[in-house]
Amino acid sequence: MNQKKLFETTRNATDQSLKFTNSIIEKSKKLRTPSPKVDKIGTTVGSCIGAGLLLSGVIAIFTFRQFWAIGLLIVGTVTLVSNYIYRRRLTK
The missing domain is CATH 1.20.5 (Single alpha-helices involved in coiled-coils or other helix-helix interfaces)
Known part of the structure; x- marks a missing residue:
């Protein structure tokens, strides 16, 4: 028992x-x-940061800082592409 x-x-x-x-x-x-509103704000901010990094990369090319330019261009491109993929995934 x-x-x-x-x-x-x-x-x-x-x-x-x-x-x-x-x-x-x-x-x-x-x-x-997160809510759709927060997702939209996050991808917008991320896209702006990516565009800023790309712009910084282009400026670095013209100031003859090739090493920094390549790094900034790669990071900016990756940021923009990942934000684009995430936003497309949200709309589907």
Whole structure:
């Protein structure tokens, strides 16, 4: 009889723990997904930063800082492309 009671108590504790874990997982899914307004603002800011990096790269080419220019152009391009892909994925 004692073993049966111990088994039931352990099972109830495990079930409660599992329910709590599942509720926390569901809440975290909601927190990880920003609203469409926040997504739009974030991609706009990211695109502006990418354009600024590209512009800085072009200016660096004309000031004969080739190493910095290549880096800025690559980073700016990657930023713009990733923001474009993310925004296209949101609209689909």
